Amino acid sequence: MLIVRSKLKPVDIYCYLKARFGEPNGFQNFLRRNDSDNWIHWDYSLKASESDVYFAGTSREIHIIVGEPLSDQQWRDLIVGIKRDFARVGARKSEVLQSLEKYVVFQNKYVSIASLCANLHAAIVDAPAKTSFPKQSPSRKTQLKAVERAMRSVATRADELFGNCLKLQLLMPVMAEAFINMIILMFTRDAVRNDAAAYQAFVRAKVPDRLAMLSQNCDGFARHIDKGTEAYARFMRVMDKRNFALHGNVDPIREQIEVVYFDGRRPLFSTPGNHIATFFEHLEAIYRPGEVVSDYEAVHAFLWEIAQCLEPRARSFFEHVIDDAYPGFEVHMRRATRILPDAVVMGMLPTMMYDDDLQVEW
Incomplete structure (x- = not known):
């Protein structure tokens, strides 16, 4: 047995075998589930003269079993011979390849950002309560140490809590836009998708305009986005804050903390x-943890409201795909969908030999 993980591409060997021998005929084809969540996806049981030859395809490896022992050099010759034989059935192999659905795997930014936001939200909600400074003067050494501990506790809490507030405040509008853009990617009508100018105008529109165009430009919507709901109003307030913060805008009067007077270089605090x-x-007061948490929950409430505007079947499909960290995009139909299982599985057999372990010259 040899496991090939470097010298043959799974798609090449599959198309070659199918071009020569037809549909996979191995026993694993009867055991596999009819989806992409299997260890062995296809296998062929073949004969070469009197010898049995077995090919099985996992996700990125080809397992080859032959009915007689082979030396390293013979394994090398077998692999090279198979690759050379591609040309003999090249036309049919190309037809098989062209018949396959072609997907590109891409990162669902919503999943990545939503995961970060969820962790930040949990960290803010679970942050320790504020520590009160001792009201009495530290007359003894033990009291002084208590004040020092309180100061360290407050400083540590502030570093973590307020940093998380800033991150969440900046990320949650991006999360919302990623959610909206996934809807656009999945459901945009062909007439809009195939018109480059119309599609670019759609995806580049400001958020309120993009929301208004969803039901116009996308299939699957049972009704328009209702701009009159409280969820919509709260969501737009969050987006307005984002627009102000995103550009690093500074408005000292709007964002003032307190008033300090100066006599020359002498500060005179009013508080x-x-x-x-x-x-x-x-x-x-600057980072407003409670308000940040409320804004985060408002964003999620509105995203849920958008999903409720979809027809039941479209909503079910959307929920199936939106949580997939790495969906697939079908190149010809230009449609996004879930194509791979969430878990990444690999079987390693300690006694087996791999093609890159062969002591041969390639």
Whole structure:
């Protein structure tokens, strides 16, 4: 037995075998499920004179079993001979290849960003409560240490919490757009998809306009996006905040924290209190953890509302694909769908030999 993982492409050997011998005839074809979630996807049981020859295709490997022992050089000659024989059935092999559906695998950015956002949301919600500074003056060494511990605790919480708030605030509108763009990719009508100018105008439109065009330019919608709902209004407020923050806009009056007067170079604060505690209170006011969490939940509520506008069958298909981290895009029909299982599985047999282990000259 030899496992080939470098010298033969699975699609090449499959098309060659199908061109020569027809449909796969091995026993694994009766065991496999009729989907892409199998260890062995196809196999052939063949005869070469009196010897049995067996080919099986996993995702990226070809397993070859012959009925007699072969030396490393004979294995090498077998692989080279198969590749040379491609030309003999080249026309038929090409027909088989052309008959296959061709997909490109791409990254579903919604899944990646939504996963990051979910982790940030959980970290914000589960963040430790604010630590209060001791109100009495630290008259003893033990009290001073308590103040130091409180300061370290507040600083650590602030570094993690407020950093997560900023990340989530910037990412959740991107997550929403990725969700909308997946709907466009999956359901855009052929008339729009095949018109380059119309399609570019659709995908590049501002978010409110893009939402309005979904039911016009996409199949599968049972009704328009309702702009009169509270979910829509809250979503647009989140997007407006994104537009302000995304460009690094600065509005000191709008974003003011407090008022400080100066006499020459002497700062005169208008708010009394614990200086360090007040500093962290200002950070809390800037990053607004509670508001960020509320905005995140509002975005998800509106995305759910968009999905509810789809017809039941289209919604079921969309839900099947939107959670796939690496969907496929059919090149000829230009349609996105789920093509591979979520789990990546590989079987390794410790006693087996691989083609790149052969002691031969290629």
